[in-house]
Amino acid sequence: MGTGQTVAVFGAYGHTGRFVVAELLERGFVPVLSGRDAGRLRALATSHEGTLATSHDGLDVRPASVDDPASLDRALAGAAAVINCAGPFAATGAPVIEAALRAGIPYVDVAAEIEANADTFARFTDRARAAGTVVVPAMAFYGGLGDLLATTAMGDWTTADEVHVAYGLSSWHPTAGTLAAGRVSRERRGGRHVRYTGGRLAYHDDALSVVDWPFPAPLGVRPVIGEFTMADVVTVPSHLSVPEVRTYMAVDAARDLSAPDASAPTPVDERGRSAQTFLVDVVVRSGGAERRAVAVGQDIYAVSAPLAVEAVHRVLTGRTRTTGVASAGEMFDAPDFLRALSVHLSLDVRH
Numbered sequence: 001m002g003t004g005q006t007v008a009v010f011g012a013y014g015h016t017g018r019f020v021v022a023e024l025l026e027r028g029f030v031p032v033l034s035g036r037d038a039g040r041l042r043a044l045a046t047s048h049e050g051t052l053a054t055s056h057d058g059l060d061v062r063p064a065s066v067d068d069p070a071s072l073d074r075a076l077a078g079a080a081a082v083i084n085c086a087g088p089f090a091a092t093g094a095p096v097i098e099a100a101l102r103a104g105i106p107y108v109d110v111a112a113e114i115e116a117n118a119d120t121f122a123r124f125t126d127r128a129r130a131a132g133t134v135v136v137p138a139m140a141f142y143g144g145l146g147d148l149l150a151t152t153a154m155g156d157w158t159t160a161d162e163v164h165v166a167y168g169l170s171s172w173h174p175t176a177g178t179l180a181a182g183r184v185s186r187e188r189r190g191g192r193h194v195r196y197t198g199g200r201l202a203y204h205d206d207a208l209s210v211v212d213w214p215f216p217a218p219l220g221v222r223p224v225i226g227e228f229t230m231a232d233v234v235t236v237p238s239h240l241s242v243p244e245v246r247t248y249m250a251v252d253a254a255r256d257l258s259a260p261d262a263s264a265p266t267p268v269d270e271r272g273r274s275a276q277t278f279l280v281d282v283v284v285r286s287g288g289a290e291r292r293a294v295a296v297g298q299d300i301y302a303v304s305a306p307l308a309v310e311a312v313h314r315v316l317t318g319r320t321r322t323t324g325v326a327s328a329g330e331m332f333d334a335p336d337f338l339r340a341l342s343v344h345l346s347l348d349v350r351h
Helices: 015-026 038-047 069-076 089-103 114-131 141-154 176-188 232-238 251-258 300-316 334-340
Strands: 006-010 030-035 060-063 081-084 107-109 134-136 162-169 193-197 200-204 210-214 221-225 244-250 277-286 289-298 345-350
Touching (some): 015 300, 081 300, 089 114, 107 300, 114 176, 134 300, 141 277, 141 334, 162 221, 162 232, 162 251, 193 232, 221 251, 232 244, 244 251, 300 334
Parallel strands (some): 006 030, 006 081, 107 134, 162 244
Antiparallel strands (some): 162 277, 193 200, 210 221, 277 289
16 A cells, blocks of 8 residues: 555546546555646546545645646655656656656656657666666556566566567547657657567558457457557567567557547446456467467556556565666566556466
8 A cells, every 4th residue: 555655646637647546546645636737637636535534635736847847846846756647758758757856756657659668768777777766667558568468478488589469459449648649659750650670669661461360268369450569669678588579459449549530438437447348468489489478457548557556656665676767577576566456457377
């Protein structure tokens, strides 16, 4: 439990941010609500009145903007850690990390943007390590979960030939933040596609193919878009010795994402989750051998909250394996981390 520790949430009123705030409260942390829009922050604080056992004053609201470093410093003052939920992370990542370094506190984000995550490793690895602090990018459904699953599947292997991450989503109702982040990424890469091959990120104009992927039950064989590249191509090879990392997306979900009338998720339960279900199938191959780790759950945005909050909890309780910038699989004991999320995920590991 959080034992009353304060955690700043930048982008607290966003779709994923709201899940993160609720998860922090449920686990005994005290969220500090931050972001650009003071009115939306106050409304979110009001919606949680009566849920904060440690104070009668409600949640602390601290408006801040990434182009005003002093406001970020005020937002993080006295916090034990910060979770950045505000995309596009190409704009917010570096300023909030800088503020975390000035405050001397750990930083976690839920970025699914490939370039933004690569930037975090490139720009802050040495500085964060020198400061003795922790920066964990992509601690979310995309990037974080796949990395934890790949690390778990690797087991005692020190190297492998390939990692494949296949996403079986029942649907994909993207948030406004997802769509905005996608536009930024496409602009940064000039409309090209990206893959991780030969031990590096490579940009290309090849058409994306559709192949059949043998998902475990209950999905079975489904058509997926080959090389529908997600943040796993940054997180997985950042610490695992694997020259080929490929990610795939169920065709129906990919069509939902690109539909001109794409709609945001609709809550269907008391936790605010949508009806969307997911199965993430990770296959690691070395020579003729194959290992697999599978996670099944509900709502890709909602599940990002326990992933990020569990990461903060482990950092603040000293259950980390390194300092500086590191992905989930390198920073934490991956199998133990996934087991801790058993309320939110079902896990199947096959060696």
